[in-house]
Amino acid sequence: MIPLANKTINSDLxxxxxxxxxxxxxxxxxxEKVKTAQSLWKSKGGSAGKKSFEKIKEELYSLCVYEGICNYCEQNEANDIEHIYPKSFFPNYTFKWTNYLLVCKQCNTAFKLDECYCINDDDSVAKVSRGTEPPNQNIAIINPRLEDPNKYMLLNLKSFKFEISTGLTPAEISKAKYTLEILHLDIRDTLLVARRSALRHYYDMLERLCKILNSASLDELKTNLSPAEERFDYSKSLSEIKNDVLKxxxxxxxxxxxxxxxxxxKLVESKVTPNWIKLFEKIPDALNW
Structure with missing residues (x-):
């Protein structure tokens, strides 16, 4: 999970x-609030409302961490508008723009569904049962629309599992812990394998880019490009083409x-792993990507 860009929608929506x-x-x-919330969510207030929610979904799509990919697992196709605060427990959040997230059906339905925990003032955690009003509004899950998940946890690139950050308050630890548990982010084998594959791909891409930028001729540059690369304007100078490739x-x-x-x-491997250190020394700007 990563923090999502802050985005506003038009006044009509x-x-x-x-x-x-x-x-x-x-x-x-x-x-009655829950009943009304469920009914209105289904109807969207009528045909005009349903059309408006198509626009809302488009806005949420533009926030996805990758092209149409789930903002929770970062792996599957995102088709569901997720209520971070479940509407069955928090009807007061049913139509709050910042409570929406585009996620995959597996995260939304198979795992999170209506599983909900609240953090009490004494830092204890209470599970909320269906039909029961939550004891407070402090839900034990990270909202990437409003919070930075990187504050709470960091992906370990040896185990490919998230580790909860040090220096957090008990309430923050609970928020990270239940986010990982509810969404099964550390126990799905497909996610662990996909993260390992992504690590390799990032390395291959950065290594290839280094070779391209070090090309001494246009022919060498073309040789270093992969067959899947977009087409570049080879009528330009070599330095201009390199700049286009870099962009x-x-x-x-x-x-x-x-x-x-x-x-x-960027945060860890660029400082401790020799091969990554070499790549970032050649392309230091990549640390800001």
Whole structure:
């Protein structure tokens, strides 16, 4: 998980969300709020509302960590609008823009669903049962729309599992712990294998870029490009072509799948692993990608 860019939506969409949310908030009893939330979420207030939510989904798509990829696992295709605060427990968040995240069906339905924990004032953690009003609004899961997951945990590139950061408060530790447990981020073999593959791919891409930038001729540069590369304008000077390739690689690497792997590479491997150190010495700007 990585923090997502802050994004606003147009006033028409905000007005729609506020209007729908006000209908929930007007209910007095918790059970009625939940019932209204479920009904309105299904109907979106009618056909116009459903069309507006298509636009909202497009906005959420643009926030994805990679092209249409789940913001939780960073692996599967994201098709579901996830309520970070589950609407069955927090109806007051049903139509809050910052409570939405585009995720895959596996993370949303198979794992998270309505599993919910709240952190109490004494730092104890309480599981919230369906039909029960939560004891507070302090949910034990990281919201990458509003928080930086990198503060809470870092991917270990030996085990390919997340490790909870040191120096956190008990409440912050619980938030990280339950995020990992609820979403099964450290126990899905497919994710561990995919992270390892991403590590190799990042290395191969950066190593190839170094060779391209060190090319002494256009023919050598073309030889170092992979067959899958985009086409470049070879009528330009060699330095201009190299600059175009650099921009292309920067855009690709900085938005590639499993960005948590890239973050750990920059933060840790660039300082402790000789092969990575050499690559970043040749392309120091990559530390800012």
């Amino acid at each position: 905000i007005d729609l969300l506020n209007n729908l949310q006000s209908k929930i908030d007007s209910e007095v009893l918790f059970a 292309s690689y920067k855009a690709y690497i900085s938005t590639y799948q499993h960005p948590s792997v890239w973050y750990s590479i």
